[in-house]
Amino acid sequence: AQSVTQLGSHVSVSEGALVLLRCNYSSSVPPYLFWYVQYPNQGLQLLLKYTTGATLVKGINGFEAEFKKSETSFHLTKPSAHMSDAAEYFCAVVAAGNKLTFGGGTRVLVKP
Amino acid sequence: ETGVTQTPRHLVMGMTNKKSLKCEQHLGHNAMYWYKQSAKKPLELMFVYSLEERVENNSVPSRFSPECPNSSHLFLHLHTLQPEDSALYLCASSQVRGIINTEAFFGQGTRLTVV
Numbered sequence: 070a071q072s073v074t075q076l077g078s079h080v081s082v083s084e085g086a087l088v089l090l091r092c093n094y095s096s097s098v099p100p101y102l103f104w105y106v107q108y109p110n111q112g113l114q115l116l117l118k119y120t121t122g123a124t125l126v127k128g129i130n131g132f133e134a135e136f137k138k139s140e141t142s143f144h145l146t147k148p149s150a151h152m153s154d155a156a157e158y159f160c161a162v163v164a165a166g167n168k169l170t171f172g173g174g175t176r177v178l179v180k181p
Numbered sequence: 182e183t184g185v186t187q188t189p190r191h192l193v194m195g196m197t198n199k200k201s202l203k204c205e206q207h208l209g210h211n212a213m214y215w216y217k218q219s220a221k222k223p224l225e226l227m228f229v230y231s232l233e234e235r236v237e238n239n240s241v242p243s244r245f246s247p248e249c250p251n252s253s254h255l256f257l258h259l260h261t262l263q264p265e266d267s268a269l270y271l272c273a274s275s276q277v278r279g280i281i282n283t284e285a286f287f288g289q290g291t292r293l294t295v296v
Contacts, residue, residue: 114287
């Protein structure tokens with residue numbers, strides 16, 4: 070079985086400040102991990118993914134995430150928030166033999 | 182066109198109407214999905230088709246009826262819906278290789294309002 074927990078359903082950051090979105094997963098086998106972004110009334114867009122290899126992965130729009138097996142975490146960061154980063158972000162996990170499982174989402178508000 | 186395309190983008194229907202949502206993927210994927218996204222609720226996986234065969238049906242009411250005529254097309258037929266069925270309906274596709282499932286690519290969604 071696998072599951073995903075995103076800490077904080079809402080996060081507020083100031084423009085130019087660090088964005089940190091937390092994701093913890095559980096999986097009985099090595100997982101693939103993903104972050105998606107969703108803008109209002111849009112579908113989900115893949116930001117980045119971890120499959121194998123380097124544990125720090127870079128994605129679009131300046132985001133990156135680090136896979137930490139010992140902490141079962143895959144937190145998403147961006148050094149400097151931009152107004153256009155206001156959206157909802159979803160962490161997801163898939164492991165062999167399982168379907169893609171999403172976390173509950175974190176809505177990001179960027180203050181000027 | 183590339184990616185996953187959903188039509189219509191917006192739909193308003195009465196409770197006695199019958200309508201269909203359409204999804205088309207141009208990525209050569211072999212699995213397609215319907216998700217329901219309601220306000221303040223997690224994404225709900227409704228149906229999964231892999232190689233055109235329905236492999237998952239997550240206790241969805243029978244007023245929702247999926248159809249997958251080929252690996253590129255997916256439909257969701259709607260009839261006698263309830264107001265609580267109003268939501269954003271998302272279609273997605275992915276490539277499944279054996280037991281390994283890759284990331285899903287999503288369409289823009291259909292915003293459904295039942296009146």
